[in-house]
Amino acid sequence: MDDQARVAAFLDAHDLRAPPENRVLDLASEVGELAKNVNETTDYGTTDGVDVDRDELGDALFCLLALADELDYDAGDALDEALAKYDARLDESGTAGSGA
Secondary structure (H helix, E strand, O other), X not given: OOHHHHHHHHHHHOOOOOOHHHHHHHHHHHHHHHHHHHHHHOOOXXXXXXXXXXXXXXXXXXXXXXXXXXXXXXXXXXXXXXXXHHHHHHHHHOOOOOOO
């Protein structure tokens, strides 16, 4: 069972289905926790040695996979599309950034 299917099974088993807009808010909150880890462990960017709590990273991944599932998107397909997009950008401009 892939990770998205594991998350979907967990959501179903615990009656934790939610609308996509709620999932986006959950994801934003968890990414905020990651940012807090970075701020705290680098003295707000003034020192090296970033440390991110693995459980916070797991929370963000859970929220992202739950969002994909609620939208009926295959997370693996979305990742493949993103990698192809970045690969094309690198070929065209030498950078993966959008330049926007």
